Amino acid sequence: MSINRKYFKLFINDLFLPLIALAFLIYINYLHINCLSVNDGYLMLGKLSMLRESLLTSILCFAFFLFASYYFIDKARQDSMLECIRATSGGARIVYFRQLGVLFCVAFLFYLVYLFYNLYAYFAWNIGHFEVLGHITMCLFVYIFLVSAAAVLLGTLVALFFKRLAACLIMITIMLLVSPVALYLIEATFYGYGINLFSFYEFICLFPRDLQSIPLHSIGYSLLPDRVSAAVFYITLFLIPIMIKLLKKRSVVKYACVSLCGVICAASLTVYFLPGARTLTQDNAVGSFAVDRLYYMDEHLGSEKSEDGGFSVLKYDMELTVKNQLSAKVTMSVDNRSLDSYKFTLYHGFIITGAENQDGAPLEFTQDGDYVEVKSSGAQIASITLYYAGYNPTYFAHSQGISLPGNLPFFPRSGYQVVYDVDEQGFYSNFLDKPAEFHIRVNYGKTVYSNLDSVGNNTFSGVSDNCVLVSGFLDQTAVDGVEVVYPYLDAEQFGEEMLKADVLSFLKSREDDNPIEKIIILPYVNMGSYARCNYYSDGTIVCLQLRTLSTDYPVCLVANEKQALFALYNTYLKNHSDFENRLSIERQQYEAYPDLEPGLAIMMQDAIDRLGEDEALSAIDSFAHDRSDKRSYEEFFSSLQ
Amino acid sequence: MLKIDNLSKKFGRKKVINDLSITFESGVYGLLGPNGAGKTTLIRCITQLYSTDPAAITFDGTPVQRSDGYLSHVGYLPQKFGLFRDLSVYDAMAMLADIKRIPRGGIKDEIYRCVESVNLIDRINSKVKTLSGGMVKRLGIAQALLGDPEILIFDEPTAGLDPEERLRFKLIVSKLDRSKTVIISTHIVSDIETTCDRVVVLNSGNVDFSGSCDDLCRVAAGKVYVVSQEDTKTLGGRCFVQSQYRDESGVMCRILSADELSYEKVSPTLEDGYMCLLKGV
Numbered sequence: 001m002s003i004n005r006k007y008f009k010l011f012i013n014d015l016f017l018p019l020i021a022l023a024f025l026i027y028i029n030y031l032h033i034n035c036l037s038v039n040d041g042y043l044m045l046g047k048l049s050m051l052r053e054s055l056l057t058s059i060l061c062f063a064f065f066l067f068a069s070y071y072f073i074d075k076a077r078q079d080s081m082l083e084c085i086r087a088t089s090g091g092a093r094i095v096y097f098r099q100l101g102v103l104f105c106v107a108f109l110f111y112l113v114y115l116f117y118n119l120y121a122y123f124a125w126n127i128g129h130f131e132v133l134g135h136i137t138m139c140l141f142v143y144i145f146l147v148s149a150a151a152v153l154l155g156t157l158v159a160l161f162f163k164r165l166a167a168c169l170i171m172i173t174i175m176l177l178v179s180p181v182a183l184y185l186i187e188a189t190f191y192g193y194g195i196n197l198f199s200f201y202e203f204i205c206l207f208p209r210d211l212q213s214i215p216l217h218s219i220g221y222s223l224l225p226d227r228v229s230a231a232v233f234y235i236t237l238f239l240i241p242i243m244i245k246l247l248k249k250r251s252v253v254k255y256a257c258v259s260l261c262g263v264i265c266a267a268s269l270t271v272y273f274l275p276g277a278r279t280l281t282q283d284n285a286v287g288s289f290a291v292d293r294l295y296y297m298d299e300h301l302g303s304e305k306s307e308d309g310g311f312s313v314l315k316y317d318m319e320l321t322v323k324n325q326l327s328a329k330v331t332m333s334v335d336n337r338s339l340d341s342y343k344f345t346l347y348h349g350f351i352i353t354g355a356e357n358q359d360g361a362p363l364e365f366t367q368d369g370d371y372v373e374v375k376s377s378g379a380q381i382a383s384i385t386l387y388y389a390g391y392n393p394t395y396f397a398h399s400q401g402i403s404l405p406g407n408l409p410f411f412p413r414s415g416y417q418v419v420y421d422v423d424e425q426g427f428y429s430n431f432l433d434k435p436a437e438f439h440i441r442v443n444y445g446k447t448v449y450s451n452l453d454s455v456g457n458n459t460f461s462g463v464s465d466n467c468v469l470v471s472g473f474l475d476q477t478a479v480d481g482v483e484v485v486y487p488y489l490d491a492e493q494f495g496e497e498m499l500k501a502d503v504l505s506f507l508k509s510r511e512d513d514n515p516i517e518k519i520i521i522l523p524y525v526n527m528g529s530y531a532r533c534n535y536y537s538d539g540t541i542v543c544l545q546l547r548t549l550s551t552d553y554p555v556c557l558v559a560n561e562k563q564a565l566f567a568l569y570n571t572y573l574k575n576h577s578d579f580e581n582r583l584s585i586e587r588q589q590y591e592a593y594p595d596l597e598p599g600l601a602i603m604m605q606d607a608i609d610r611l612g613e614d615e616a617l618s619a620i621d622s623f624a625h626d627r628s629d630k631r632s633y634e635e636f637f638s639s640l641q
Numbered sequence: 642m643l644k645i646d647n648l649s650k651k652f653g654r655k656k657v658i659n660d661l662s663i664t665f666e667s668g669v670y671g672l673l674g675p676n677g678a679g680k681t682t683l684i685r686c687i688t689q690l691y692s693t694d695p696a697a698i699t700f701d702g703t704p705v706q707r708s709d710g711y712l713s714h715v716g717y718l719p720q721k722f723g724l725f726r727d728l729s730v731y732d733a734m735a736m737l738a739d740i741k742r743i744p745r746g747g748i749k750d751e752i753y754r755c756v757e758s759v760n761l762i763d764r765i766n767s768k769v770k771t772l773s774g775g776m777v778k779r780l781g782i783a784q785a786l787l788g789d790p791e792i793l794i795f796d797e798p799t800a801g802l803d804p805e806e807r808l809r810f811k812l813i814v815s816k817l818d819r820s821k822t823v824i825i826s827t828h829i830v831s832d833i834e835t836t837c838d839r840v841v842v843l844n845s846g847n848v849d850f851s852g853s854c855d856d857l858c859r860v861a862a863g864k865v866y867v868v869s870q871e872d873t874k875t876l877g878g879r880c881f882v883q884s885q886y887r888d889e890s891g892v893m894c895r896i897l898s899a900d901e902l903s904y905e906k907v908s909p910t911l912e913d914g915y916m917c918l919l920k921g922v
Contacts, residue, residue: 002735002745003735003736003739003745006728006732006735006736007736009727009728009732010725010727010728013727013728013768014727015727075725076725079723079724079725079726080719080721080722080723081722081723081724081725083690083717083719083720083721083722084717084718084719084722084737084781084784085740086690087688087689087690087712087715087717087719088712088713088740088741089709089710089711089712089713089742090740091740091741094739094740095736095740
């Protein structure tokens, strides 16, 4: 132990290292104390604001330990001790490994400082949920300690293998590659030349994402296998040449250590590339919601279909397993047993691996994008079981949480439906034509919430025209008889008093008489207006915010394809001058181009002129809210006499 | 006994050591040679800093590459030597003692013994960076003595030292146990004149001479003359001016010549013999 103290003295007695370490520590302390003291300003970032503050410095930790390690390890050469050390048996190994030990201890000390502040915030801000404590600890471990460890090993590697000038160039290049500067260049390359280097950037950049935006409070920051395995991969990758250089030649220990590191390295790389949903990364132009936008707008524009399947699903029996992605076994009881084929809509990210009938006999099927066709081969079909697995990058289902709203066809729907609105860049609010019976069992380590009734451990049952599943850092409470499932870490919106006030305010503001049993708050992702609010037939509202529910809710009761008409209806009622302006423009256009169809405002005004304002507006309101009425605007207005 | 048999070492196409064979027994050996002769390369081969043919170097009959404990028998002071500057003398020596696997219980006594032998005991708690160059070199000797190794190798130990430090070095070496094998590599003949029992002269990777100091002196026997500086001009290329000095007669030159000259012959020194070898006189 006394000898190890000498190596610590080597670090502490240096002119630069302790000064820079101290300056960094002071900066870290300042950031965290500032976060604690001005918490009001951070309410928007919720109870993860301290963690966010810590993770923002991840890249600084990396930079510090990269250069500090190089400098510290290179001391033997700088102080002309290298030859002396190497002329002893295992001298270099002893010196360098002890120096590495010092650096890891310093990194761990930094980790403890971060952990201290986060623990303080955890208790001071009454977060109260043990799972969040685990999340904070692990986030700091991965993004502070492991990142620092990787930097220590990289700095050591550079010091052992490269001379000073080359070493400096390498380290500066690495810093540029992992910095936001590289991201700007990658974006420019993508938009300018169409070359996609985002995956490369994600692979080399160990730092946490989406720190500039409001975090997803229901899952926190990413601790998915790809993030952890990337860190482990680089650590073992850097360790291998270090061990080859330092460990005794032709020794069993060397072979064993190098082999072990090699195996872990390969395994980490494999885990990194396993398919699975990854947390939203808004700094990736082709990631997160951009994946769907690119798919539907660029690659598959015009491939959408709309076709009645000729049957309805009466009952869904679902066995869902969520690990890195969603695996599903869904058995659907159908009402029409004699069809030649059964058409379904299922999001294309879920790949079907098998189909069976009620007797377990395999059925032939095809899957083309979002559209699945299962052949009956002439047999009577009482039920169809589909096996599938996959993910959607935005509506995730992975080890940290689940966000599967009914907007996303994560379970098969009868018939072919247009799934994605390219104008709104979001998934349509598609519902089942008539409510079906659901029995769902979710194999998952955390508590899952659903619009359906809970009948056991993550088991749900009920009748509805849609299904939503959520899990993560969520809590459930009751306000005026309405159950509310919400992300408790979002302190700004869902503090106890605020939540109650918003729910009561909404309930009071309603003009309809639909039953409201449950409100489920989804993680806020930018997926078009359809995601803002949806009402399910079982009385569940699935929405993004409580504060705007009073305005979002009435809109969500209107069918997808009638949103434009309903918007115009509201304009007529609330801002008549705007309606008049639009009407005037449409009339001018119609006069100029009489071959064109009359605009919506013209049709609406004609109806009002024919029937009278009250009757016409009432008919329009009813039409807009009737999801089962699939007539076009022209057909509807023509029918008004 | 350290035996070197047909050792060759090349870097790229350049052969630095050429089929060299020599045996080092107990005693103090001076390894002389001009810059680029291969002295440091030879030393680095002995200390296993460079890889060599397995059978080329043996210690007590065992090839050094197969001997796990060989390096624990070697104390080495490299040409460019330093210690961790931010540590105290004691701490730096302790790190080296640890590397040399000296038992933890005996480290303190061993450090004090070695530091005392180089007369630096009064600076044992000073930071290394506060020491002069000569003191650091003495510390280098001290660290080489750690563990009381059988073989001591000093590579250019007096390079950059003032005359006082060089004298100190000679005194230290003179006190070393003669049962050890001490190899002092230098191109300064005066460093080894009074300390070495035997001399090895390397030139261009080959051993030009191996023998006692007296034997080396005898190489120049009858070839060393003292002439005035003016007379050297008349001799032209038949001689090599070894050194100059001033006496009551004026500036005199000590020259080496294989020719029989009519000038005053003098007894050869070690340096004369060395220069005769180098210049092929």
